[in-house]
Amino acid sequence: MKELPPIKKALLPLSWIYGFVTDVRNILFDTGILSSQKVPQKVIAVGNLTVGGTGKTPVIEYLASLFSNHVPTAILSRGYGRRTRGYVEAGGSATPDTIGDEPFQFFARFGETVNVAVCEKRVEGAFKIHQKHPGIKLLLLDDAFQHRAIRRDVNILLNDYNRPFYEDHPFPAGRLRERRHGARRADAVIVTKCPATLDAGEKEAISLRIRRYTRRSTPIFFATTRYGIPLSYEGAPVQLKNVKMAAGIANPAPFAAYLGARFSVTDMRVFRDHYNYTASDVEDLIKNLKNDTFVVTTEKDMVKLKPLVVARGCADRFAYIPVSVDFGDGEPAFVQWVTSQAGNRF
Numbered sequence: 001m002k003e004l005p006p007i008k009k010a011l012l013p014l015s016w017i018y019g020f021v022t023d024v025r026n027i028l029f030d031t032g033i034l035s036s037q038k039v040p041q042k043v044i045a046v047g048n049l050t051v052g053g054t055g056k057t058p059v060i061e062y063l064a065s066l067f068s069n070h071v072p073t074a075i076l077s078r079g080y081g082r083r084t085r086g087y088v089e090a091g092g093s094a095t096p097d098t099i100g101d102e103p104f105q106f107f108a109r110f111g112e113t114v115n116v117a118v119c120e121k122r123v124e125g126a127f128k129i130h131q132k133h134p135g136i137k138l139l140l141l142d143d144a145f146q147h148r149a150i151r152r153d154v155n156i157l158l159n160d161y162n163r164p165f166y167e168d169h170p171f172p173a174g175r176l177r178e179r180r181h182g183a184r185r186a187d188a189v190i191v192t193k194c195p196a197t198l199d200a201g202e203k204e205a206i207s208l209r210i211r212r213y214t215r216r217s218t219p220i221f222f223a224t225t226r227y228g229i230p231l232s233y234e235g236a237p238v239q240l241k242n243v244k245m246a247a248g249i250a251n252p253a254p255f256a257a258y259l260g261a262r263f264s265v266t267d268m269r270v271f272r273d274h275y276n277y278t279a280s281d282v283e284d285l286i287k288n289l290k291n292d293t294f295v296v297t298t299e300k301d302m303v304k305l306k307p308l309v310v311a312r313g314c315a316d317r318f319a320y321i322p323v324s325v326d327f328g329d330g331e332p333a334f335v336q337w338v339t340s341q342a343g344n345r346f
Contacts, residue, residue: 004169004173008169008173008174009173011172011173012169012173014171014172014173015169015170015171015172015173015174016170018170018171018172019170019176019178019179022146022170022177022178022179022182023178023179026148026178026182026185029148034148036148036149036150036151037123037149037150037151038151039123039126039127039130039139039150039151040126040127040130040134041074041126041129041130041136041137041138041139042137042138042139042153042342043126043138043139043141043150043151043152043153043154044063044138044139044140044141044152044153044154044156044338044342045141045144045145045147045150045152045154045155045156046059046060046063046140046141046142046143046144046145046156046158047141047143047144047145047146047147047156047157047158048143048145048157048158048159048160048165048177049145049157049159049165049168049176049177049178049180049182049183050159050160050163050165050168050175050176050177051175051176051177051250052175052250052251052273053160053163053249053250053251053273054158054159054160054163054192054193055158055160055192055193055223055225055325056102056142056143056158057102057105057106057142057300058225058323058324058325059156059158059190059192059223059325060075060106060140060142061106061109061110061324061325062324062325063140063338064106064110064114064140066335066338066339067138067342068110068113068114071137071138072115072133072135072136072137072138073114073115073136073137073138073139073140074114074115074116074117074129074133074136074138074139074140075103075106075114075115075116075117075139075140075142076117076118076119076122076125076126076129076139076140076141076142077099077100077102077103077106077116077117077118077141077142077143078100078118078119078120078122078142078143078147079099079100079103079118079119079120080100080102080143080274081096081100081101081274081276082096082097082098082099082100082103082118083097083098084097084098084099084118085120086119086120087117087118087119087124087125087128088117088118088119089115089116089117089128089129089132090103090104090106090107090115090116090117094107095307096276096303096304097276099116099117099118100118100274101274101300101303101304102142102300103116103117103118103142104303104304105299105300105303108303115129115133115136117129121149122141122144122147122149122150123149123150126139126150138342145157145177145182145185145186146177146178146182153341153342154187154188154338154341154342155185155186155187155188156186156187156188156189156190156338157183157185157186157188157189157190157214158189158190158192159189159190159191159192159210160191160192160193160251161191161192161193161194161195161198161206162193162251162253162254163175163251164191164206164209164210165180165183165213166180166209166210166212166213168180180212180213181213182213183210183213183214184213184214184215186214186215186218187218187341188218188219188220188221188337188338188341189210189214189218189219189220189221190220190221190222190223190325190334191206191210191220191221191222191223192223192225192325193223193224193225193254194222194223194224195224196224196328198222198224203222206220206222207220219333219337221327221330221333221334221337222327222328222330223325223326223327223328223330224325224326224328225254225323225324225325225326226323226324226325226326227258227321227322227323228321228322228323228324230294230296230319230320230321231319231320231321231322232315232316232318232319233302233305233306233309233310233315233318233319233320234315238294238319240262240263240294240296240319241263241264241292242263242264242266242290242292242293242294243259243263243264243265243266243293243294243295243296243319244265244266244267244268244269244285244289244293244294244295244296245259245265245267245268245269245295245296245297246268246269246271246285246295246296246297246301246305247268247269247270247271247297247298247301248270248271248272248273248274248275248277248300248301248304249273249298249300249301250273252270255298255321256268258321259296259321263296266290266293269284269285275304276304277301277304277305277308278308279308279311279312281308282305282308282309282312282314283312286312286314286317289317293317294317294318294319295317295318295319296318296319296320296321297318297319297320297321298320298321298323299320299321299322299323301320302318302320305318306318
């Protein structure tokens with residue numbers, strides 16, 4: 001366990017209070033005083049104990065790709081950062097403002113093959129999906145580990161290799177949304193953002209630390225982040241040499257490291273997570289941009305920047321790097337596990 005800085009140590013009593021409050025809430029659900037409601041679809045929930053940046057979006061996309069070819073599938077999110085309220089379904093008029101940046105990314109990637117919807121009240125959202133699309137059999141809940149109002153069939157917990165939950169504390173001394181033993185609700189744990197060189201010995205050491213908080217039988221999988229070929233904002237492959245990074249994500253460090261290892265990074269602009277870009281931001285990003293340099297972003301940033309750069313007429317100066325989750329040699333085991341848990345229940 002890393003030594004906490006003095007200011008974090010001073011906040012530990014508040015973390016104990018916060019942890020106690022979340023414990024009480026979980027006990028109320030565990031004992032049935034607060035109820036989890038069964039919805040018409042089979043439910044796979046993906047979430048984390050740590051705030052932001054654990055790789056939920058690539059995992060949701062992986063699951064949607066895995067199941068949607070043979071099971072009618074929907075993704076339901078709260079739609080963080082949107083400027084609407086209530087139930088909103090992605091369609092031709094959807095924007096990041098109406099459904100949120102990550103749901104819009106799902107919609108942009110899957111189109112009509114996967115239903116994408118947002119609703120603050122997930123139970124209400126699930127029933128609305130059923131009313132509009134009764135044929136949908138599988139519901140993927142995005143960022144829902146603490147959302148216990150919906151009963152789930154499979155509960156997947158993500159653990160960032162770089163910021164493991166077992167070395168963290170609840171708010172405000174740390175970044176945990178609840179205490180570590182909340183991991184006991186997980187049906188599986190995926191350790192995300194692992195280095196490609198992670199060896200069996202370190203995997204075992206990490207697994208032992210995770211299993212202090214999970215059920216003994218809970219499987220643990222390891223995954224790296226796979227960066228795709230650079231694409232223009234119109235989706236065509238581009239060759240990059242000099243790049244100016246722009247990112248509004250929870251943890252931009254891995255993205256910055258990837259760009260720095262492969263291209264000449266002339267500048268970096270970091271915005272807060274879920275940042276809503278403006279026309280003036282675009283002007284700032286292209287100011288003094290040399291002809292041989294691209295502004296390079298994540299896919300999450302692209303879906304919000306694209307309308308602005310198209311309107312400005314500078315889309316040809318922007319590119320993005322798509323990412324996906326890569327289970328490596330462990331992929332067959334994960335696919336077998338998740339399909340056996342969920343696939344045989346349709």
